[in-house]
Every structure is written in structure tokens, then in C-alpha cells.
Amino acid sequence: MVRVDDVSKTYRTGVESVTALDSVTLQIETGGFVAVQGPSGCGKTTLLLTVGGLLKPDNGSVTIDGESLYEMPIERRTKFRAGSIGFVFQQFHLVPYLNVRDNVLAPTMALPLDDARERAEELLEEFNLLDRLKHTPAELSTGERQRVALARAMLHEPRVILADEPTGNLDERNAEIVLGALAEFAGAGGTVMLVTHDNAAAAWAERILRIDRGRLVEGGETAARHNAKAAG
Amino acid sequence: MSVFRLSLREITHRKLSFMLGLLSIMIAVGVLVGAVTMLNGHDLRTEQVIAQKEAETREEMARMEDDYRRIMKDMGYNVLILHENQDIDELEQLGYPTHYMPEDYAQRLADEKISTLNHLLPLLQERVNWPERGSEVLLTGVRGQVPIFHGMKHERPPIMDPVDPGEIKLGYDLARSMEVGEDDTVTMRGTELLVREVYNRRGTQDDLTAWVSLAQAQEWMGRPEQINGILALECICDPGDLGAIQQTVRAILPDTQTYEFASLIQARGLARQRAAEAHETAIEQEMLYRASLREERRAFASILVPVAAIGAAAWVMFLMMGNVRERRSEIGILRAIGVRAGMIQRAFLLKAVLMGLLGGIIGLMAGVFIGAWLSEIAPGIQGFGALVEARVMVAALAGAPVLAALASWLPASLAARQDPAIVLQEE
Structure with a gap:
């Protein structure tokens, strides 16, 4: 479970200051799939990075499965991040000189994993990229690149995946593959926080959180959740 | 990774x-x-x-030294060691020394391994009457060179070979005037002598000289075991010794003087040193x-x-x-x-x-x-x-x-x- 309690974050540049998060409190249950929406600059990415242990808030706390991220020493938080959190970004952030397999294996630099190669190949097979093992990111389509990034995020079987506009550069078919994979991850017990402008993408989530000028203004169930409940 | x-x-x-x-x-x-x-x-x-x-x-030095030695040798002896009382004017007028020294002087120089001289040739020289010819002749008695060991790998062959008893060597003009040649016999003071060699013309008084063995000359001149000169070849075995002949010889034979008659060679020696x-x-x-x-x-x-x-x-x-x-x-x-x-x-x-x-x-x-x-x-x-x-x-x-x-x-x-x-x- 991810808990965000009364988190605030203000960016200061000289005399000016911008409040990116203003006393945000939220909770995502284990196995939850939450979309975060809001206008540009409202604090969505700041919230995602804060939950990811990359951006220490000015106030408040972030806990994942009971472990308070910012009370940990940096080294431990880094290790925690390596083992428990997966990131997916709009720009993929693949290492350009590593091939597909090595990009997926990149997290093992931080945290060694037994049978890492087999696990990587399983993921790549799942994302239909087994024939692209030796290709570099420049030789892949944008959809393939995002699938590689998703495989990298899932290598260590994290507890949480944080996705920032993962479908922003993808066509509808590839977006569906990525969102389907995130939904499947959540369905298997993982927790997903998806930051997106795209309402269609947000519709894959169980719940949508809306942020405006750093404040959480709304959080309701989506049709997917409603339908799932109705079906269940 | x-x-x-x-x-x-x-x-x-x-x-x-x-x-x-x-x-x-x-x-x-x-x-x-x-x-x-x-x-x-x-x-x-x-x-x-x-x-x-x-x-x-x-x-270059070795080449020059060889040249020097060859030139020196080709020109013959260039140093004459004389008794200290010998008057040089008299020597030049008469053509032979008139003061005498013991015969072993040459051996003493050789025993001391004198470095400035080579090819030591003791001689006894006088103008004597040749009764059978009815004229005087410059008679030179020689016994051959006294070797000096300078430590060289090969000692140089002598400039002049000894004259054996019963033999005579004649200067070019003398032999010609007597109408004799090599292997002829001549009689001198009642002794029959074989003409061993007639020298080529040298343009010096050697052309009118007769050489006999030193013992024969000493007997005829009544000078047993005496000589009146030692011919030698100036040796630049050590360049620093050039011009030091007088001192080195006198250090061994105090009652002698050295007469050098080859200034050209000295110039060549100096040139070599300069080089x-x-x-x-x-x-x-x-x-x-x-x-x-x-x-x-x-x-x-x-x-x-x-x-x-x-x-x-x-x-x-x-x-x-x-x-x-x-x-x-x-x-x-x-x-x-x-x-x-x-x-x-x-x-x-x-x-x-x-x-x-x-x-x-x-x-x-x-x-x-x-x-x-x-x-x-x-x-x-x-x-x-x-x-x-x-x-x-x-x-x-x-x-x-x-x-x-x-x-x-x-x-x-x-x-x-x-x-x-x-x-x-x-x-």
C-alpha cells in the first residue's frame, strides 16, 4: 500500500517560489491502479517523483508497505527503489548504447538478481520483443521502446510502478499494450500510479486523482472500476 | 550488467x-x-x-704516421750522434767526424729503449788512401743496425744491412769510376773484397763512399772498438718527444751531441702533430x-x-x-x-x-x-x-x-x- 500523508513541496528559484504540492494526502491500496490527472504544471510529476523516493517533500511523509521512504538513509532508499519501484517515462529513457536485453538488465547494476537473463527474456517474450534482443533503442519503434522500458521497470518484480505519460508518444495500439500491461501488473497485486493527460489512458485506472495547483481536488472511481465491481 | x-x-x-x-x-x-x-x-x-x-x-694519425715513417725511411738516416767535442763546421768541411766514441754507445742507447730514435747504426768513417786506386776514398765501417725494442708488433726492417767481412758496398759514382759492379771483386789495402752491392745514385757524398765491415775499418784506421758516429732515424713514437732528441740522448750518453739534418722531416712531424x-x-x-x-x-x-x-x-x-x-x-x-x-x-x-x-x-x-x-x-x-x-x-x-x-x-x-x-x- 502506498500512503502519502500531508505532503507539500515548494520549488524556490531566487525570490520566486512555486508550490507544486500542497498538503496532499492519498492512499493507494496494494493492487491498485490510480491515474493522476490535471493541467500542465499542476504537480503531477512532482507527486510521482515524490512517491518514487526521488524528490524529498518539504513536509509530510510517503510510505510504501509501511516503510517511510524519507526516513530511510539515502543508501537504503536507493536500494529500496531498485527493488520495489519501477519507473516508466514518456521519453522511455533507455540507454542508447545498450541493446534491448542489456537495457532490461540495467537495474541489476543496482540490485543483482538471480536468473536475471532468463527473467529479462521472459518479459521480452511477454512484450513480443524476443526478436529484438540485440537491437539498440535507435533501431526500435516508439512502441517497442516503451515496451522495453516497461520490461525494465518490471525486472525486479516491483511492488509499485510509477508511469509518467507512458502513452504520450504512442499510437493507440501500442498505448493499449502498455496500459494493458500496467493493468495486468495491478491485477497481479502490484500498485500502479499513472500520470497522464489522456482521458482514454486514465480510463484504464480504477481511480482518477485530479490535482490543481498542487492540491488534490478530486478522487473517484472510474468506469473500469465501476464495471469491474459490477462484474465481480 | x-x-x-x-x-x-x-x-x-x-x-x-x-x-x-x-x-x-x-x-x-x-x-x-x-x-x-x-x-x-x-x-x-x-x-x-x-x-x-x-x-x-x-x-688518420696512423696513416700519417705510416707516411711519416715511409718518408723518413726513404730519405735515410736523419740524425747523427757525435762526440760532444766534435766541431760541426769541421764535420761539414771534411764530410766525416774527427772525434771518437766507444763502440758500445749504440748498444747503450738501445738498452735504454730510447723512444725518440730508431734504426741505430754505429759507424766509423774517415777519408783514407786507397793505394790500389791511387786516390782517397771516404771509407765507412758499419756492422749493421743495433735493434731497439719499442714494443711494436713488428720491428721495422733495417735501413741498411750490415756489411760482412770480406765484402764491400760501393757508392754509385765510385763503382762507376772503378768500372765494377755487383759480384765483382776489388782489392783494397791488399785485401780482396767482394762487391756485394752498388747503391743507386743518391746525390750525396754517399755516391763516393765505400762501406766495409766495422771491424775491417777499425783495423785499417787503427781504432779498435771505436766509432765516430751513430746514424739514427728520428722516431715519432710519441709526438711529445719531437725535438727532445738532444736531451734524451744526452741523458744516456752525456758526452755526446746530436746533429739533426732533416728539418723537412721535423716540419712534417710538426704538421702531423698540428693535424x-x-x-x-x-x-x-x-x-x-x-x-x-x-x-x-x-x-x-x-x-x-x-x-x-x-x-x-x-x-x-x-x-x-x-x-x-x-x-x-x-x-x-x-x-x-x-x-x-x-x-x-x-x-x-x-x-x-x-x-x-x-x-x-x-x-x-x-x-x-x-x-x-x-x-x-x-x-x-x-x-x-x-x-x-x-x-x-x-x-x-x-x-x-x-x-x-x-x-x-x-x-x-x-x-x-x-x-x-x-x-x-x-x-
Whole structure:
């Protein structure tokens, strides 16, 4: 479970200051799939990075499965991040000189994993990229690149995946593959926080959180959740 | 996935940047090794040049000495040792000495191994009546040269062979006037003598001289065991002895004087000495020139080496800074997925160390060959191995990676300190 309690974050540049998060409190249950929406600059990415242990808030706390991220020493938080959190970004952030397999294996630099190669190949097979093992990111389509990034995020079987506009550069078919994979991850017990402008993408989530000028203004169930409940 | 693998992949991906850095390290190491090699090569070359010049001088001196000896010998004896009371005017008027010395004087000179003389020929010479011809003749009694051992491998053959008892040798004009030739017999003072040799014309009083054995002459002249001169050939066995004949002879035979009659030979001897001095001066000048050239090269290297090292370090730092900027996104995501800052720093430093190591090896080889080329030392010649000192090789191979790592330290630290949150928000 991810808990965000009364988190605030203000960016200061000289005399000016911008409040990116203003006393945000939220909770995502284990196995939850939450979309975060809001206008540009409202604090969505700041919230995602804060939950990811990359951006220490000015106030408040972030806990994942009971472990308070910012009370940990940096080294431990880094290790925690390596083992428990997966990131997916709009720009993929693949290492350009590593091939597909090595990009997926990149997290093992931080945290060694037994049978890492087999696990990587399983993921790549799942994302239909087994024939692209030796290709570099420049030789892949944008959809393939995002699938590689998703495989990298899932290598260590994290507890949480944080996705920032993962479908922003993808066509509808590839977006569906990525969102389907995130939904499947959540369905298997993982927790997903998806930051997106795209309402269609947000519709894959169980719940949508809306942020405006750093404040959480709304959080309701989506049709997917409603339908799932109705079906269940 | 390891840091080493990541660095290798990055190097092969960004070859140009790596090659440019490697080139600068290579130049710095090449300049250092080249400078040391050049100076070592210069010293070696100097030794070769000086040794060559010395060999040429020795050869020239040996050639001149041979020429000198040949000329001296061709011209015959050029020193006459006389009794100290002998009047030179009288000698020149009469053509023979009138004061006498013991016969063993020549042996005493030889026993003392006198270095300034060679080919000692004791003689007894007087103008005597030749009754059978009804005229006077200059009669010279000789017994052959007294050998002096100068330590040479081969002692020189005598200028004049001894005249055996019962034989006579005649000057050209004398033999012609008597109408006799070799193997004829002549009678002198009732003794029949075989004409062993008739000398070619010399243009001196030798042409009117008859040579008999010393014992025969001593008997006829009533001078047993006496001589009145010792002919000798001035020997420049030691150039410092030139002109010192008088003193060296008198040191052995105090009651003698030395009469030199070949000033041309003395001039030649002096010329030879001057030539030797000129060669020595040339060698000294060559050494001075090469010492000056070495100093110029050393001074130039003492500026160039640090400039190249600082330049290489600055260039590597510049390239690494660019590399850090280029890899911001990559660093951001690696940090986000849990790669520690120290590993990021190690990745950059490892790249720098590899750059330094390769640059050091190539620079070392290039420096050796360029340094050898500049100092005109050809590979494969004797002493080529001495051009490269082990400590320089170690300094180059260890120093280059250290230099590259130090130059990359700041960029690597900046890379490690990059905040992934900032990098990821920029995208």
C-alpha cells in the first residue's frame, strides 16, 4: 500500500517560489491502479517523483508497505527503489548504447538478481520483443521502446510502478499494450500510479486523482472500476 | 550488467569522443617519452659521433704516421750522434767526424729503449788512401743496425744491412769510376773484397763512399772498438718527444751531441702533430655543439612536456564534461532505478582509465620511435634498447591513466551528484 500523508513541496528559484504540492494526502491500496490527472504544471510529476523516493517533500511523509521512504538513509532508499519501484517515462529513457536485453538488465547494476537473463527474456517474450534482443533503442519503434522500458521497470518484480505519460508518444495500439500491461501488473497485486493527460489512458485506472495547483481536488472511481465491481 | 560492461558499451558507442581523448593522452605521453628518448638518443648519438671521429682521427694519425715513417725511411738516416767535442763546421768541411766514441754507445742507447730514435747504426768513417786506386776514398765501417725494442708488433726492417767481412758496398759514382759492379771483386789495402752491392745514385757524398765491415775499418784506421758516429732515424713514437732528441740522448750518453739534418722531416712531424691537435679540437667542438644542442632540446622538452600534459588533462576534462551533459538522461534513469552515485562516478573514471591506459601504450610506442627518429638513432642498432628507461615506461603507463582519471574526477563527480528528479522533470 502506498500512503502519502500531508505532503507539500515548494520549488524556490531566487525570490520566486512555486508550490507544486500542497498538503496532499492519498492512499493507494496494494493492487491498485490510480491515474493522476490535471493541467500542465499542476504537480503531477512532482507527486510521482515524490512517491518514487526521488524528490524529498518539504513536509509530510510517503510510505510504501509501511516503510517511510524519507526516513530511510539515502543508501537504503536507493536500494529500496531498485527493488520495489519501477519507473516508466514518456521519453522511455533507455540507454542508447545498450541493446534491448542489456537495457532490461540495467537495474541489476543496482540490485543483482538471480536468473536475471532468463527473467529479462521472459518479459521480452511477454512484450513480443524476443526478436529484438540485440537491437539498440535507435533501431526500435516508439512502441517497442516503451515496451522495453516497461520490461525494465518490471525486472525486479516491483511492488509499485510509477508511469509518467507512458502513452504520450504512442499510437493507440501500442498505448493499449502498455496500459494493458500496467493493468495486468495491478491485477497481479502490484500498485500502479499513472500520470497522464489522456482521458482514454486514465480510463484504464480504477481511480482518477485530479490535482490543481498542487492540491488534490478530486478522487473517484472510474468506469473500469465501476464495471469491474459490477462484474465481480 | 556491470559498470565495466556499461563503460565498454559506451566507449564503443561514442568512439569519436573516446578517440579524441585518447589522442590527447597519446600526445602527452608521446611528448614525454619522445623527449626522454630523444635526449637519451642524443647522448647515444653523441657517443657514436665522437667514437666515429676518434676512430677517424686514429686512422688518420696512423696513416700519417705510416707516411711519416715511409718518408723518413726513404730519405735515410736523419740524425747523427757525435762526440760532444766534435766541431760541426769541421764535420761539414771534411764530410766525416774527427772525434771518437766507444763502440758500445749504440748498444747503450738501445738498452735504454730510447723512444725518440730508431734504426741505430754505429759507424766509423774517415777519408783514407786507397793505394790500389791511387786516390782517397771516404771509407765507412758499419756492422749493421743495433735493434731497439719499442714494443711494436713488428720491428721495422733495417735501413741498411750490415756489411760482412770480406765484402764491400760501393757508392754509385765510385763503382762507376772503378768500372765494377755487383759480384765483382776489388782489392783494397791488399785485401780482396767482394762487391756485394752498388747503391743507386743518391746525390750525396754517399755516391763516393765505400762501406766495409766495422771491424775491417777499425783495423785499417787503427781504432779498435771505436766509432765516430751513430746514424739514427728520428722516431715519432710519441709526438711529445719531437725535438727532445738532444736531451734524451744526452741523458744516456752525456758526452755526446746530436746533429739533426732533416728539418723537412721535423716540419712534417710538426704538421702531423698540428693535424692531431686539429682533430682533437674538432672533437671538442663537436662535443660542445652536441652539448649545446642537447641543452636546447632539454629546455624545449621541459616546456613542451608540462604543456602537453596540462593540455591533455584540460582536453580530457572538457570531453568528459561534454560526455556528462550528453548522458544526463541516462544518468537520471540509472539513478532513478537505484544505481548508486558511486557507480556512476566509477563508470566515468573507468572510461578515463581505459582512455589513459590505451593512450599511454600507444603514446609510449609513438614517443620511442619519434624520439629515436629525432635523435637520428635507427631502430635495431646497438644501444637502441637503452633509449627507453624502465622508469619512464612505468611512469607513462601508470601516469597516463592517473592523469586521465584526475582530469575526469570533476566531471565524474558532477555526474554522480546529478539529481535524477531534476533530470527526469526536464524531459
